[in-house]
């Protein structure tokens with residue numbers, strides 16, 4: 001069985017998360033930049049003319065398609081590497097995957113990831 | 114049960130959609146910019162030397178992971194806020210989600226979103 | 227039944243893949259730029275002061291939500307158009323989709339894609 005992890009993390013935690021993935025043998029992944037808000041609905045900044053709200057904060061999203069038997073340790077590794085303990089540490093979302101295909105070889109399923 | 118909404122909307126409808134989400138109490142989401150085409154395969158623009166086709170138009174994608182009991186009202190709110198009635202208003206796609214984890218606290222499932 | 231294809235391809239294969247999709251009648255899709263690594267963990271480049279590793283290579287991700295009866299021919303068309311035979315040709319991932327809604331008309335399911 002295949003599964004997908006989407007991990008939304010602080011930008012400055014990318015290197016730590018990458019190292020943590022390498023350490024447990026997770027090599028294939030992709031990333032892109034997103035903006036968003038969590039349950040606080042952004043953050044309040046205090047300026048000279050009072051406080052104002054910045055609602056869409058930049059984060060990095062890491063996507064990993066992997067075999068389900070690697071799921072738990074990968075979620076654990078990301079969580080530990082990405083955590084600071086302050087609001088805004090991010091979220092991990094997990095999804096079912098029906099199939100994976102390596103374009104070069106045509107390999108499918110667990111062989112492909 | 115958790116579920117994911119991907120809403121692809123016009124760039125100039127983002128503020129209206131954000132307000133509509135706030136109004137119904139949906140706070141957590143993320144966005145990024147995509148380009149794409151719908152069933153018209155792009156649009157025809159008329160220039161001095163005849164008409165030409167622009168095929169990949171920019172849109173905003175909004176991603177929301179939420180509890181399934183919030184799904185219907187959220188799809189309804191996005192649809193109403195994003196609609197102009199003209200081609201190119203966008204699409205909403207809905208996916209199953211297996212799990213969500215808040216990195217800071219380790220909370221899972223409905224507690225996490 | 228609806229399904230989603232995520233195809234991660236070389237940037238310079240986008241036009242060929244787009245043509246292949248048009249040819250089989252697949253019109254709706256979206257794209258964005260990602261960076262990532264496959265099982266080689268990036269590539270080694272040789273410079274004057276020795277070799278060094280570039281780990282996150284740019285690729286294009288194409289996303290297509292389609293009716294399941296179009297899935298096999300679409301995966302086949304992308305695979306053939308994107309393949310060079312060298313490492314880095316990319317991956318195709320397939321996911322279950324619960325629902326699709328066209329915002330302008332409210333159409334759902336197969337009518338919407």
Ligand SMILES: Nc1ncnc2c1ncn2[C@@H]1O[C@H](COP(=O)(O)OP(=O)(O)OP(=O)(O)O)[C@@H](O)[C@H]1O
Pocket residue numbers: 008034035036037038039040057059086087088089090091141142143144176177178179215217218225226
């Ligand atoms: N329900 C959600 N759906 C989609 N994206 C989300 C959701 N919640 C958070 N995000 C994304 O994750 C990022 C980080 O969220 P954040 O860590 O602030 O979550 P949180 O629920 O507010 O937890 P915390 O209380 O620890 O801050 C947000 O900026 C947004 O991009």
Ligand SMILES: Nc1ncnc2c1ncn2[C@@H]1O[C@H](COP(=O)(O)OP(=O)(O)OP(=O)(O)O)[C@@H](O)[C@H]1O
Pocket residue numbers: 121147148149150151152153170172199200201202203204254255256257289290291292328330331338339
């Ligand atoms: N089947 C699809 N798969 C993936 N993305 C799609 C699909 N259809 C549309 N999109 C994305 O949604 C955007 C908006 O699509 P659009 O609103 O033009 O859809 P449409 O089906 O052509 O409906 P309309 O007839 O109202 O224009 C596109 O630019 C593309 O990014």
Ligand SMILES: Nc1ncnc2c1ncn2[C@@H]1O[C@H](COP(=O)(O)OP(=O)(O)OP(=O)(O)O)[C@@H](O)[C@H]1O
Pocket residue numbers: 028029030031063064065066102104105112113234260261262263264265266283285312313314315316317
């Ligand atoms: N398991 C994975 N999860 C998420 N993204 C991946 C995964 N594997 C590869 N990718 C993405 O696909 C891109 C292309 O991967 P690539 O074609 O190098 O795969 P590969 O498994 O190394 O196959 P090959 O041996 O043919 O190079 C990567 O740069 C990355 O963005």
Ligand SMILES: [Mg+2]
Pocket residue numbers: 037038039040041087088089
């Ligand atoms: Mg937060």
Ligand SMILES: [Mg+2]
Pocket residue numbers: 150151152153154200201202
């Ligand atoms: Mg259209």
Ligand SMILES: [Mg+2]
Pocket residue numbers: 263264265266267313314315
């Ligand atoms: Mg590779």
